[in-house]
Amino acid sequence: MTGPVLLVQLSDLHIGGNENGVDPVPRLEAVIEAVRALPNRPDAVLVSGDLTDDGAEANYRVAREMLARLGAPLHVLPGNHDDRGRIRAAFDLPGERDEPVDYSVGVGELRLVIFDSNVPGRDPGSYDAERLAWLDRELSAQPSQPAILALHHPPLATGIAEWDAINLERGDREALGEVVARHPQLRAIVGGHLHRIAASTLSGCPVLAAPSTYLQVRPNYRRDEIDWVDPPGFAIHVWAGGELASQIQAVPLLA
Ligand SMILES: [Fe+2]
Ligand SMILES: [Fe+2]
Numbered sequence: 182m183t184g185p186v187l188l189v190q191l192s193d194l195h196i197g198g199n200e201n202g203v204d205p206v207p208r209l210e211a212v213i214e215a216v217r218a219l220p221n222r223p224d225a226v227l228v229s230g231d232l233t234d235d236g237a238e239a240n241y242r243v244a245r246e247m248l249a250r251l252g253a254p255l256h257v258l259p260g261n262h263d264d265r266g267r268i269r270a271a272f273d274l275p276g277e278r279d280e281p282v283d284y285s286v287g288v289g290e291l292r293l294v295i296f297d298s299n300v301p302g303r304d305p306g307s308y309d310a311e312r313l314a315w316l317d318r319e320l321s322a323q324p325s326q327p328a329i330l331a332l333h334h335p336p337l338a339t340g341i342a343e344w345d346a347i348n349l350e351r352g353d354r355e356a357l358g359e360v361v362a363r364h365p366q367l368r369a370i371v372g373g374h375l376h377r378i379a380a381s382t383l384s385g386c387p388v389l390a391a392p393s394t395y396l397q398v399r400p401n402y403r404r405d406e407i408d409w410v411d412p413p414g415f416a417i418h419v420w421a422g423g424e425l426a427s428q429i430q431a432v433p434l435l436a
Contacts, residue, residue: 185421186289188329189216189223189253192373192415193393195262196244198234201409205234205395206243208413208434212394213250215432216415223253223417225288229373229391230260230299230333232268241271258282258295260333260374261304261347265297281312285319291368291420292328294319298372299333304347306334306374313360320364327368327425329418330361335372335390337381340402344375358384368425369418378414378429389427391416 191212195205216223228248233240248255257272259265265279275284281297296316298306308316320328336354338345349357361367362384369387376393377400397411414431 184221185419186291187221187223188225188227188288188291188293188418188420189251190227190229190331190371190373190391190416190418191216191248191394192229192391193231193260193376193395194228194244195231195234195393195395197237197240198395200396203396203409206247209244209247209394211432211434212413212415213247215430216251223251225254225256225286225293226251227293227331227371228255228257229331229371230258231262231373231393232257232260233264234262236262236264236267238267238271241267245271254286254288256286256288256293256295256331258297258331258333259299261299261306263299265299265301283312283315283319285323289420290327292323292326292366294328294330296330296332298349306332306349307353308357313356316357317360317363320360320367324364324366326366327420327423328364328366329425330367330370332370332372333374335374335379335388336370336383337379337388337390339375339377339379341398341400343407344377344398348374354383361386369427371416371418371427376409387427389416392429392431
């Protein structure tokens, strides 16, 4: 009997960041050690954007060297803080220069479809009709293989005004939802960006925002300010017996 397929998801590393004077590197180290300490080795690791705070080449080198310690295939996509050309070069991602980072890979029985949600130079995500047509074609190519769609901006509304203003707008979510509705093999849509664990649905498909390995956001639905709190964490998407369950692991900080 084969064991479950484990897809670990790390998000929003923000190497080079200094929010509230907090260094992201020791936090990523703690997360990497927590993944390495799992009794089961992950089949692959998804890194769902904002690997660096500023898109600097040196910070991609740090991220790449640290993530290599996981000893698992890495599937990387950019966030709004990333530079497409540099992240592509650092992780040898498909495509050319500053094109969107869109590709699919197999992870055990699963198909992982990476779909770049960024608009260079802007914090909110968006998709135009041409990009959505790519996704439609990509999902049509393997209609019977269970799939996870991964992007940076999760298609959900948090009710935190400041956050929703830099995520996918309702029109973008609806347009994406029309494509999702045509592909029932999609078992989950997973993103990051929010620095907060959040779950919803899009056209009946589960949507999950994974926590940041750096800082989380305190829930505050009254003010437009963002408070940074909470320990880092990561997600594990587990495919077992034809079912998918996404699980979150917090990583307590010792110091
Ligand atoms: Fe982020
Ligand atoms: Fe982001």
